[in-house]
Amino acid sequence: MIGLTHYLVVSAALFSLGVLGVLTRRNAVNVLMGIELILNSANINLVAFSRFGAGNLNGQLFAVFVIVIAAAEVAVALAIVLTLYRLRRTPNLDEADILKG
């Protein structure tokens, strides 16, 4: 019988992989992919709690809001990455150090 814990473990694995991607990648677009993994794992948690928990749809509604935020976030982040690429000719995050004091 598949219960709440199974989904939570899958979501934990997805979250950890996303954190690993954010921590270890140099390419900014790749870091954004890691952030998408993190948001998806949070969504799995919300939907699983909505299914096995209180018996209403609030978790699924919250997941819809998370998807909206993810769309807005990826649009703005890619705009920033593109501008950075135009200025510095690099997609790597650690070379974006012009603000260093």
Next chain:
Amino acid sequence: MTVGAFVFYLFALVTVGSAAVVVLARSLIYCAFALLFTFFGVAGLYVMLGADFLAATQLLVYVGGILVLLLFGVMLTHKLYDLDLRSEVTQFWPGLAMAGGLFLVLTATAVKAEWMTASPRPPAPTTEAIGQLFLGQFLLPFEAASILLLVALMGAAMIVRRKKDA
């Protein structure tokens, strides 16, 4: 093992396996296509959880929108003749230690905690109920989210626009 359990493990394997490819693959194009399979796997998990509307939304917004946007990002931030599109990995072992520790803590919490679960209801179509909630009890957050999306998209267009007089 029942059919439901088998399908769950299949979707979980697709999701986590392709997420690992996203994180570990050398080529950015491989990462993007593995992300496609991750999104499909998550949509499958939503179906298993009885969230049909959310599964459709996941496919439409993530696969149709966000993934295409990320592919545009990959294409536009590399020189076109540079075909291999490598993505370098830095500080791998500290990152792996952090992520592994995080996974162990989260899994231990999920397994040990006493969740107050009710017995799941039989799956029912959720679209109408979600629509009623969005235009009823959750109208204000719904409108706020729509305005946020509008502002974010306009802001993104403003940031990337080439200035004529610069």
